[in-house]
Amino acid sequence: MAPAGATWRGGDLMAQMSIIQAVNSALHNMFERDETVVSFGEDAGFYGGVFRCTAGLQEKFGKHRAFDTPLAEGGIMGIAIGMGMNGLRPVAEIQFADYIFPGFDQITNELAKLRYRSGGEYSAPVTIRTPCGGGIKGGHYHSQSPEAYFTHTPGLKVVICSNPYDAKGLLISSIECNDPVIFFEPKRLYNGPFDGDHTAAMVKWDSHPKGEVPEEYYNIPLGKAETIREGKDVTILCYGTMVHVVSAAVKNNGIDAEIIDLRTLVPLDIDAIEDSVKKTGRCVIVHEAPRTSGFGAELMSLVQERCFWHLEGPIQRVTGWDTPYPHSLEWDYFPSQARITEAIKATMEE
């Protein structure tokens, strides 16, 4: 019997889910499959998380598997490592990516290096889930995109989802991964796709094809990008919320762009990038995080190194500014469709 709102498709029971529900569904599936999977964080136990991503876990599986923690990210990361090195598969929630920094030493010096420093004797298969990014009027402590700190740390895998279907499949792969994974959930996308137009009515995931998610277990391999639109004129590399802003910009401007949702930043799907840029000869990179030393700088370098002789115009970047994330001026900071369109034109004009 299908739950309300769910339908059978190709043998799979499908439901319309938001990213929150998809993350929650992934956790439920993994809790059922593997008793070593535990989940914890601030407000993540009884209450089910401030965004409700861990809702129902404690009720169904017990408070030894889904529990609340003291408000101390360094402690959360520390116990995650200890549990991970001693046979469990912890999924730790950091309530906002902006609050990951008190745990930074444990993540970058401890979690990331444990396998290496012990000569392969010890490792901790920890997944860190954390909502990132802006677009919710969160100001500078509820809007940051800190992915580049972690892509710069060998030993960590870095994943960022852009829709419910991917969120579930990628989170399951992250939990199953024996290496530590930081799994970013763009919070502006939690309840619906966002094309960057904050004046438009809120759109929900129901009407989006990627809002249809199997109830059952499935996974999407890490390290695989998805080409969400094929095109011949320009390659646009993006991830997270920007996938939707880019898609809208391309749609509204009639450009034949190829849009790649990177999905995993480390390890990166370099083949997808190379094949596409060699085909189109042009490349625009879009991310929300500040520009200087952002992940876009790495993408630019790779494209330059690998596709230089195929390039027909300079690579362009559209990013957040090198400022703290603003509150009242959020929409002047947030990379807009207009700025993306401008960058595409700039690379096309050359």
Added chain:
Amino acid sequence: MNQRNAMSEYEVVRIMGQEEDTQMHVPVPPHREGGTSFPSPHETPAGHHAKPPIDCGGAETREIAYGLLRVLNDDDEAVGEWDPGLDADTLRNALKHMVRIRAYDDRMMKMQRQGRLSFYMKCLGEEAVSVGAAMAMENRDIVIPSYRQQGLLFVRGRNLVDMISHCITNSNDNVKGRQMPVHYSWKEGNFVSISSPVGTQFPQAVGAAMAFAYRGEDSIACSWLGEGTSAQGDFHYGLNFASVYQAPCVLVVVNNQWAISTHRNLAHGGPSFAARGIPYDVASMRVDGQDFLAVYAAHKWATERARAGHGPTLLEMYTYRGDSHSSSDDPSIYRPGNEYDSWPLGDPVDRLKAHLVKLGEWDDERHTALEADCAKEITAAYKEAEKHGTLKDGPFPSVSTLFEDVYEKEPWHLLEQRGEVGI
């Protein structure tokens, strides 16, 4: 106007220039210039403290947290409720471990001075801290140590050649030359890879303990950090998480008085590190770290308490760092050279030896023979280790190992980078 001022957008504000003019308090070591006026927890007599039941509340240990748990008295006798009642063979075994560690440390530091190790750290004066702990636990208990706990490896029976191979980073180093010497890892012995960042291991030990509890196993986790490190947030995270989840763990602050040149009175403003556990409702005790019997008894109590599900314990091992912080440190710059000789609680090897002599179970002749045997054994192991390579000439772990163990499987970018160096 000087150049710096000219470049600055700020007005340079003159403040009180002389130390005596200011109200700001900065503690200094009590006896940097020499002298023997040590703080006085040692004035607590041996046998003074009662032994609470293992299921007691944290607050019931308050007196010991502010006092000092001692078993061996000034006449080298074991006295009071905390006397663990060990037989002579066990005591001799403990003494042997400590003498062996000392011989190992001496040899390795000598080799470091000859340029055959890049770095070394001795645990002179702190041998009972690790030996007492390890003998009170089972090998299945996971240990997440800091520096100077090499005694854990000795008691758990790690092969000396493997230990030395790590310290000279040769081809037999199980951590593949990735860490500085003394950063041992030994999974077979449940000894977790040592990390240089200070204090990170405390909450990790709590997590490891929670994993045992999760599976319903009665193994425990034990972790050590220095009193200087107790100023880090991780120390408090560890205590708080341990208390909240009643994790089966033993958390140890090794108060050896010095964190490189930083005296313990810069690490906290109170009288006792153990006392910090009491507000967390964690059973907490300050223990004479030079007294093997006290160390053993405290760990035995804490280990049984954790195993039986009565929660965590914080132990402060009141001891003294008898030598330099490391081979890169010269303590004569910041503390009197004779300070260890004046340490009122003495030396752990001397004290256990004197106790055994008092019992009629040991004598100087046997002790000298033991020292000679240990030195010989270490020298032989060193030579054997050098067959796997030396720091000077190798062979070292192969260059391909540089790219291994970053991830379980090497991603494309590491494979490419490996290709760039031609392997």
